Amino acid sequence: MKFSGVRKSWHGAVGLIVLSAFFPLEFYTNLFEKSVGYYLKWQNHKRPQLGRMWEQDRQSLVAQAKIKSIRSSLNLQEETALGIPSFKYLFEGLSPGFPLVVSREKFLQLYYDFPGQWSERIISSYDLVELDAEKNWDRVSLKRFGPWITLRFIDRQNSPLRELFLSVDTLFEVQATRTIKRGTLEDAEFPENRIFPISEFLPVLKSLDVVTQKMVFPEPRWFLGKNYHITRVGISDLPAGESVQHLLLGVEYDTDYYMEVLLIPVAVELANNMMSQIERVDLSDLSPNETPPSLGESP
């Protein structure tokens, strides 16, 4: 009995020592805090990203996403502007109220890419040289407002260096002045008997004065620079029973992939004059019933 009592007391004492040991152990080693800490560390990946720090992280991500979205939208706009193939698209692509901005380089490319003198009517190339002399012309902003198109030549800070107002009617002039149609002269409904090889046309063109030459035919650079090889030239016929002021001169050329015809309105008198100068081998096919070709795409 006694032994059993002593044994129980002994066990109790050991238990007490063991349990009591926990306190100094905790006091000196912070066992409890560390255990909790390690458990939380072990479970860390399962817990949500809550709290101010993560909230700021999220807001930072939201901000970066917003910036990314703005940048892609701007890049798209820039690419669209870069992809504008011609003056016609440039002006026709303007939505009222929404400005379009093209770089100086792009504007100059389109300016000199136009097969004719029309772009000179927007702004003279000498004015462009003057504008460029200050070295701060950076871009051109175009905006359509009612019947007007505003062209602002702006610097890097968007300060306008020069402002031009164009009537929307100018677009129609672009349409009428120079148009391009895919296909051959025959596809453009030029009568066969009014189609000539370029070699027959060039002597006639050369015989004209410089001003008339420019009115009739684009700068040869336009063809040469683009690797367009002129094949034939045609002059449309007078439509039966109609009095018109202009006929169309069609310049057929080969691009890398297809044939195109550049259509240029020419005064009837001038067209007739050129026709009379071109030696025709076979006049028997001349048909008065041919209609002038329809307008195609403008550059």
Place this chain on the structure above:
Amino acid sequence: MISRLLRTLNLLLATLILGTILVVTVLYFWLNRDLPRLPEDLQHINLSLPTEIYSADGERVKILGGRRPIVLEDISPFFTKAILAVEDARFYHHSGIDRRGLMRALWINLRKKRITQGGSTITQQLSKNLFFSFERNWVRKIKELLIAFQLEVTFNKDQILEAYCNQIYFGSGAYGVEEAARVYFRKRARDLTLLQAALLASLPNSPNNANPFSHYERAMQRTEYVLNRMVSENFITVDEKERALQSDVGVVPLSVKSDPNLYFANQVLEQIRKDYGKEFVHFGGLKIFTTLDTRYQERASKSVRNHLEVLDGRVVQEPGTSPLQAALVAIENKSGAVRAMLGGRDYSRSQFNRAVSNNRLPGSSFKPFAYFTAMEELGYSPATVVKDEPLTIDIPGSEPWSPQNFDEEFAGNVILKKALMKSINIISAKLVHEIGPEKVIRTARQFGIKSPLGKNLSLGLGTSGVSPYEMASAYSVIANLGIYNEPYLIQYIEDFYGNRLYEHYYQGVQQFLPDALYPLLNMMQGVIDEGTGRAVRRMGFRHPAGGKTGTTNNFKDAWFNGFTKDISVSVWVGFDNNNPMLSKSGKGLTGSSAALPIWVFFMQKVLEGKSPVNFFVPEQIKFATVDAQTGYLADEFSTETLQVAVKEDVDLSPPATLYEEEGLDEAEPFLDTVESSQDSLSPEERNAVSDP
């Protein structure tokens, strides 16, 4: 007996230990969902890129969210010792909780029966700063403690201390010790002296109450306490403490130089927040290039401050109320760029932007819009004769309205230009009555006024509130001869890498034809040259300019809005509480005495050294000197003449038929006959364009 005692003790201990484990386990599972995840490292937390605002003249006027995290080696050891002494002396010995500190705090709080001391360790404070709200409740405390335990086993002590030093708030907008060292002492954290380090270490506990800028004495008391704690913890000797206290703390006064720019900068941020969201502003790392010209802003601030100081001595002010305030907005006419925006006399005392957010009655400075509407709608010209006489207008369902002139006198027949120059209220009321307030509102909208405008007859007297921002913009349309440029503050925004995210393009819209607007511009030049704004010339301002004064009932608001060819400026002066501005003699402050001098001081400074630029005169405009009473071309009988600018089709000659009927030579007009003939016409019919 012993064994029973031992058993009981064992049971108690086991219960205590198991109970604690159980409580912690239950708490953990209860709070588990709300416990945040810890980041991989502490070095890159909260390192959002700063957003910077630049002025047009290249000055950085504000940085938002800019933190300057540094490594522990770059922090003065004085500071680390000071912060440990005052916040957590046993930091290097505990594992997240300081039991002794906690007990001491508990004991003190119990004794004082209120919470005077916190027992939070640096790790707990970091835990709170990173993840939790600052509200005081037990659940938050437990979560904070659990995360502190995890921080302790995840990172070493130096990493925790470093993160803490980079995170805590030191007041005056400074987060982190490096920023705080720059704000308070304009030096790096590594160069802090003992006294400076102690001062900074005292701030996280009470960043506002012990702020050396606002409460220097209290700040120094706290600093001394920190030094004492450092001595107690054997971080420094008593001698070092004494030497430190004898030294100069070297607090650099908070830079007030750039303060006025903050009205502008905050408006910019507000606009971007509205357009793109607050995350974009605070975490975008943007570079915002504004239209602000800090030189203009500085001059605006000086002009306002100097003149208001003069007025302070003259105006009777209720004790305890806020002082006389002013707002100024300057807009570049050709572009609409806002070059200066001052929202009050002192940003550090009042951040409320009165330039944009304070719609106050414009008084007579609104009259030009009523006059212009009358000229457009009724075909009036500046030479049209109108009669200044007692007027009572019946208003259905209301008392009849009898507007009064400022001087309570009547001028009789006057031409429109003179009526505006003298700011005759009766004439404005008559014009609005005749054309209807709706048309005046429509015109005001075309001028760019966006605030709600009341459809009432007193509209022409400026009884609908507008902001100086709107007024400057509207007046710039006059200076621009009809072209409205939407006012703007932001030129462009770039991201951190310099890619443009936004840019402003000019959106000039021709709202009115130049020849329609020029007569009004000329009338407003008359205001400055010989009218209610003639003090502009008396003060020596020589540039061609137009403008209009405005004073509201009981002298509550004083305005002067004016423009030169290049810049339009609106100035407002008044009390925030709408009290009248009365001098000790009982005389009220008017637009001419309160606002106009600020305008002149400002304009003289910003146009210093610049040549006067005349306004462009449209081709269809002709100038003539007319009789100020008859509106006809002046002759030798004219007692008062005025030069007017009218459209080319306005006939200013007296009707020739009158002379023919009387059989008189045209060269010798008989005044009585002319006058009697004029009397047969209503005053407004004279010189009206036949077909408006």
